[in-house]
């Protein structure tokens with residue numbers, strides 16, 4: 397076991413180019429922060445992990461990296477207690493208030509994570525997101541050391557490929573003020589722009605299900621866009637996700653109008669109480685990555701019938717093994733499961749794919765932002781075929797780091813004056829609309 401003990405942990409924050417994708421809080425900044433975790437064993441094997449890289453996560457990752465030295469990479473059940481001891485602060489375990497002031501500082505059901513549209517932000521969730529990067533790195537190292545793929549360490553795959561959906565966004569052609577990197581997608585601000593975007597995703601990656609990020613325009617415009625997608629891709633699974641921007645009556649109206657074409661409606665309203673009211677008034681399934689984001693939120697949401705599909709995310713649920721626990725709970729209560737995504741790199745996509753491969757009841761194609769990315773830290777980018785990623789049997793995650801790329805993205809982080817070190821979609825929006833503040837919910 398000694399050769400599996402952790403001799404070194406390397407943390408490398410990076411800034412990754414991100415296109416000007418619109419959501420209800422604003423627009424993506426030109427660069428998104430991510431954290432690359434490397435765990436090196438005494439036997440000389442290096443495992444890779446990735447998680448959110450905003451400053452608040454980095455502050456928790458550093459003490460955990462120090463505390464991990466000497467532990468073995470197989471000692472995963474001890475990780476949560478270790479993380480709670482070195483980076484926990486129980487006094488922060490209630491919903492965090494935003495430090496940005498204005499409508500961002502909402503509390504209670506509306507206290508969403510201003511940076512990530514991922515539900516209420518708690519100290520527990522931050523810590524679990526950090527922990528997940530270390531858990532994945534340990535699993536990767538363990539797999540590399542033993543010649544086993546990560547899915548085998550999780551009990552074995554039940555499928556050889558994992559389905560992903562196209563993640564469509566209203567977007568600008570370029571970031572304001574000439575910032576960021578350019579791409580050739582052009583603007584997509586109306587139904588025909590989104591249909592063209594969807595065709596490109598389908599042609600390039602073979603995706604056959606489509607999710608539109610909503611909450612950007614008044615609901616009637618987004619209904620028209622979904623209708624245009626339904627006409628262009630008849631019978632294909634479609635989803636609409638306004639990140640909790642609508643009132644209960646608006647959610648019910650949209651659900652009624654799109655009931656024949658949507659696979660599910662994702663977080664139409666914010667908070668379990670509103671979601672339960674919407675669910676009670678429509679036969680359309682509701683999915684969430686906002687009101688059920690922790691085990692603690694499950695009992696009330698499931699008891700009230702607030703959601704029919706949980707979009708798990710191995711980052712904030714606390715890792716790949718915690719995602720399997722989530723799957724067991726969902727199965728027990730007859731709730732569907734799929735996986736959520738934010739801007740991420742190939743390490744996280746590989747990790748998602750390994751855990752997804754082990755989940756018997758993965759009912760819907762997973763979300764991923766990956767196709768929007770043009771940069772990676774991997775030697776080879778992962779490639780979708782027919783809308784799927786193959787589940788490999790190479791040791792560990794089966795991906796390799798390109799150190800030059802990692803160094804280049806880290807240099808960008810070092811050179812940044814702090815503007816991009818924490819995600820702030822409202823700040824990015826203010827460059828185009830100076831008076832912009834994160835809209836209060838319900839917005840419509």
Ligand SMILES: O=C([O-])[C@@H](O)[C@@H](O)[C@H](O)[C@@H](O)C(=O)[O-]
Nearest residue numbers: 419512513514685737738739
């Ligand atoms: O990146 C975005 O704009 C998304 O809105 C993201 O922040 C959400 O967390 C996510 O994709 C979702 O499904 O809500």
Ligand SMILES: [Mg+2]
Nearest residue numbers: 637662663685
């Ligand atoms: Mg969502």
